[in-house]
Amino acid sequence: MNNKKLEARHRQAVKNWLEYTNNERPLIYVGAGSCGLAAGAAETIDAIEAFLKTRSLEADIVRVGCIGPCYLEPLVDVKMPGKPRISYSNVSADGVDRLLEVFFEKNEIHKPHLVGHFGPEEIDGVPRFFEHPMLAPQVRIVLRNCGIIDPENIDHYLARDGYRAIEKALRMPWKEALETVKNSGLRGRGGAGFPTWRKWLFARETESDQRYLVCNADEGDPGAFMNRSLIEGDPHALLEGMLIAASVIGASKGYIYIRAEYPLAIERLRNAIAAISDLELLGEDILGSGFSFDITIKEGAGAFVCGEETALMASIEGKRGMPRTRPPFPAISGLWGKPTIINNVETLSTLPNIFRNGAEWYAGYGTETSKGTKTFSLVGKVRRTGLIEVPLGTTLRSVIFDIGGGLVKEFKAVQTGGPSGGCLGKEFLDTPIDYENLAAAGSIMGSGGLIVIDRDTCIVDTAKYFLSFTQSESCGKCVPCRVGTRHLVDILKKICMGKGEMSDIDKLEKLCAAIKGGSLCGLGQTAPNPVLTSLKYFREEFLEHIVNKRCPAAVCRDLIVYRIIKEKCTGCQRCVQVCPTGAITGPRSEAHNLDESKCIKCRSCYEICRFDAIAGDAIIIES
Amino acid sequence: MTDDVFVQIRREFKGERADLIPVLQKIQSIYDYLPREAIAKTARWLKISENEIFGVATFYTQFRFMPRGRHHVKVCLGTACHVKSGEQMLEVAKRRFEIEPGETTKDGEYDLERVVCLGCCALAPVVTLDDKIYGQMSVLKLQGILDEQQKT
Numbered sequence: 001m002n003n004k005k006l007e008a009r010h011r012q013a014v015k016n017w018l019e020y021t022n023n024e025r026p027l028i029y030v031g032a033g034s035c036g037l038a039a040g041a042a043e044t045i046d047a048i049e050a051f052l053k054t055r056s057l058e059a060d061i062v063r064v065g066c067i068g069p070c071y072l073e074p075l076v077d078v079k080m081p082g083k084p085r086i087s088y089s090n091v092s093a094d095g096v097d098r099l100l101e102v103f104f105e106k107n108e109i110h111k112p113h114l115v116g117h118f119g120p121e122e123i124d125g126v127p128r129f130f131e132h133p134m135l136a137p138q139v140r141i142v143l144r145n146c147g148i149i150d151p152e153n154i155d156h157y158l159a160r161d162g163y164r165a166i167e168k169a170l171r172m173p174w175k176e177a178l179e180t181v182k183n184s185g186l187r188g189r190g191g192a193g194f195p196t197w198r199k200w201l202f203a204r205e206t207e208s209d210q211r212y213l214v215c216n217a218d219e220g221d222p223g224a225f226m227n228r229s230l231i232e233g234d235p236h237a238l239l240e241g242m243l244i245a246a247s248v249i250g251a252s253k254g255y256i257y258i259r260a261e262y263p264l265a266i267e268r269l270r271n272a273i274a275a276i277s278d279l280e281l282l283g284e285d286i287l288g289s290g291f292s293f294d295i296t297i298k299e300g301a302g303a304f305v306c307g308e309e310t311a312l313m314a315s316i317e318g319k320r321g322m323p324r325t326r327p328p329f330p331a332i333s334g335l336w337g338k339p340t341i342i343n344n345v346e347t348l349s350t351l352p353n354i355f356r357n358g359a360e361w362y363a364g365y366g367t368e369t370s371k372g373t374k375t376f377s378l379v380g381k382v383r384r385t386g387l388i389e390v391p392l393g394t395t396l397r398s399v400i401f402d403i404g405g406g407l408v409k410e411f412k413a414v415q416t417g418g419p420s421g422g423c424l425g426k427e428f429l430d431t432p433i434d435y436e437n438l439a440a441a442g443s444i445m446g447s448g449g450l451i452v453i454d455r456d457t458c459i460v461d462t463a464k465y466f467l468s469f470t471q472s473e474s475c476g477k478c479v480p481c482r483v484g485t486r487h488l489v490d491i492l493k494k495i496c497m498g499k500g501e502m503s504d505i506d507k508l509e510k511l512c513a514a515i516k517g518g519s520l521c522g523l524g525q526t527a528p529n530p531v532l533t534s535l536k537y538f539r540e541e542f543l544e545h546i547v548n549k550r551c552p553a554a555v556c557r558d559l560i561v562y563r564i565i566k567e568k569c570t571g572c573q574r575c576v577q578v579c580p581t582g583a584i585t586g587p588r589s590e591a592h593n594l595d596e597s598k599c600i601k602c603r604s605c606y607e608i609c610r611f612d613a614i615a616g617d618a619i620i621i622e623s
Numbered sequence: 624m625t626d627d628v629f630v631q632i633r634r635e636f637k638g639e640r641a642d643l644i645p646v647l648q649k650i651q652s653i654y655d656y657l658p659r660e661a662i663a664k665t666a667r668w669l670k671i672s673e674n675e676i677f678g679v680a681t682f683y684t685q686f687r688f689m690p691r692g693r694h695h696v697k698v699c700l701g702t703a704c705h706v707k708s709g710e711q712m713l714e715v716a717k718r719r720f721e722i723e724p725g726e727t728t729k730d731g732e733y734d735l736e737r738v739v740c741l742g743c744c745a746l747a748p749v750v751t752l753d754d755k756i757y758g759q760m761s762v763l764k765l766q767g768i769l770d771e772q773q774k775t
């Protein structure tokens with residue numbers, strides 16, 4: 001395909017997009033990303049289809065990607081002909097009929113569960129979707145298409161200026177294109193924050209008959225799902241970004257290394273690759289520029305360490321995913337000894353925006369040293385959970401309280417950077433999020449997981465959790481990482497069981513230093529971060545476990561008891577019915593007894609009392 | 624492993640060293656685990672020792688060397704799920720099936736796995752039963768789902 005043909009194709013796509021947005025048949029959008037499906041979107045779609053069928057109504061159902069507020073899933077939007085698209089939250093299968101009846105039979109706007117509309121006009125009593133408190137403070141650049149377009153339809157991407165950026169990049173000499181990336185200030189979004197242009201220059205300047213581009217989509221951080229959502233919602237943005245990167249560094253072969261746990265994202269990528277192969281945007285002599293490129297998907301087989309670039313390359317080569325020493329850096333000698341650039345999904349997906357709108361425009365967002373926007377997965381004990389995008393330099397307070405709507409209980413800490421990051425307490429709430437500030441606090445940016453923790457979460461237990469994770473994911477090459485993390489876990493377990501001694505704190509700190517200094521790759525070097533930060537900022541909580549044998553958050557199982565508050569208990573017997581060990585006894589209408597020796601702390605009675613019992617809150621967990 | 628299946632697999636790949644992991648993934652997608660015999664055949668074909676193949680396969684959590692149960696229960700223990708009591712969900716499943724994660728019930732009906740992050744963190748805690756994802760689980764909800772499943 002040449003530029004002329006692409007131009008014609010663009011015109012066709014815009015026409016199709018206009019037909020789609022000025023729909024003659026009602027359109028029903030369902031958020032069907034992995035999160036939507038987990039919330040029951042598949043059943044909701046079945047219910048919508050059943051509704052249409054039984055009433056012989058005609059409408060099109062579009063499965064869109066995640067638009068961000070996962071806590072509102074399943075999101076269903078209705079767009080009647082000539083009317084704007086209106087979004088509804090938490091539409092479970094049994095709520096479908098009520099919602100659609102109002103639109104299809106009364107021709108009115110349904111009010112319950114209303115989130116907002118997407119139109120330009122003012123509608124009485126219907127707010128705008130993007131003015132929702134979770135969305136208003138965000139700047140959506142890389143997520144601009146997510147939840148808006150049909151990710152399976154390339155026309156939608158094309159109509160929103162898709163594949164314009166690669167056209168532009170191919171018209172530039174590579175040095176000018178590299179300059180654009182440099183001026184944008186883009187830094188690696190995978191965590192380390194290395195300037196993207198500099199890495200590219202190393203690869204470009206290394207003489208070689210073959211260079212490789214690898215997209216790292218091995219999103220292994222537990223608690224992070226930005227890359228998954230991005231690929232599910234807008235796969236073409238990643239592919240266009242890969243085309244741009246490959247054209248600048250002179251790579252003719254690309255790999256996407258993606259977790260096998262993301263089947264939907266893999267499927268979307270396969271479809272998108274097939275679509276652009278048909279348009280000859282992959283293959284030989286792309287757009288008549290002489291640049292050739294093709295992409296292979298490599299499914300990761302489940303190893304966290306493969307997020308590290310040298311381990312990832314070993315895995316692509318069909319070996320155990322174990323890191324090796326650097327230098328040589330992959331940009332000089334990577335896959336099969338050839339110059340290889342490994343970029344994260346978000347880094348690559350940002351590129352089309354930079355080339356379309358200009359480097360200065362992108363650099364207008366963010367701080368002096370950290371330019372642009374960053375996506376985060378905001379999860380944990382925050383009211384509004386989901387996928388967000390904000391300019392770098394936004395404070396943690398603004399993210400957690402403005403966008404996230406705060407917590408139900410008191411804020412305790414936020415974990416950034418996953419198992420390689422740290423737990424930051426409330427003294428950091430007004431810290432602007434950027435690479436330098438997070439590193440100074442002892443954490444890292446990481447790929448962008450933000451896990452909010454309240455007073456019901458134990459810091460020692462959380463540190464133990466992260467260390468158990470890195471311990472089991474350590475590849476075993478470096479002794480300090482392999483053996484050291486094991487010892488860290490053992491000491492933390494001991495403290496959680498109430499058997500800790502004061503000398504353990506000293507041991508933890510010494511071990512952490514040894515592991516940091518004696519490990520080859522990022523996994524080992526950062527593994528102690530959760531322990532070090534929590535010791536630094538939450539030392540009292542460790543002391544409470546060691547000295548008073550108490551867990552203030554009432555989490556550590558060996559230090560807690562379940563108790564019935566006699567005055568509150570109405571004797572409704574619900575807890576007696578669910579207790580698996582017969583630890584709770586007592587006749588109806590009289591306060592029940594809980595036999596501690598029989599109690600296995602399974603939480604069943606606690607839950608039923610809170611949600612289902614007559615009294616509620618009569619069972620407490622305390623330390 | 625029948626020869627037909629293996630011929631089919633050989634046709635799909637070039638037979639290079641880099642094909643090892645995709646080939647193992649393919650074998651597992653057919654048999655649901657890696658039979659010993661299939662590894663032997665792969666070794667001869669790719670000219671790698673069986674030893675080395677086991678070395679690679681055991682490095683990655685995806686590969687299994689024993690058949691699984693007919694139904695698969697996975698409990699997510701990613702960070703968000705951990706913070707929201709995912710551990711308790713694992714306890715429910717362990718008690719129910721009387722097995723540890725990584726094991727299969729004696730009747731071959733269920734296997735249990737603890738996984739690290741399914742990427743549905745906003746809906747934590749998450750449990751999957753076969754291909755269905757259940758979000759915002761609680762001890763009682765999970766018990767209900769397993770009751771329902773075991774009835775059928």
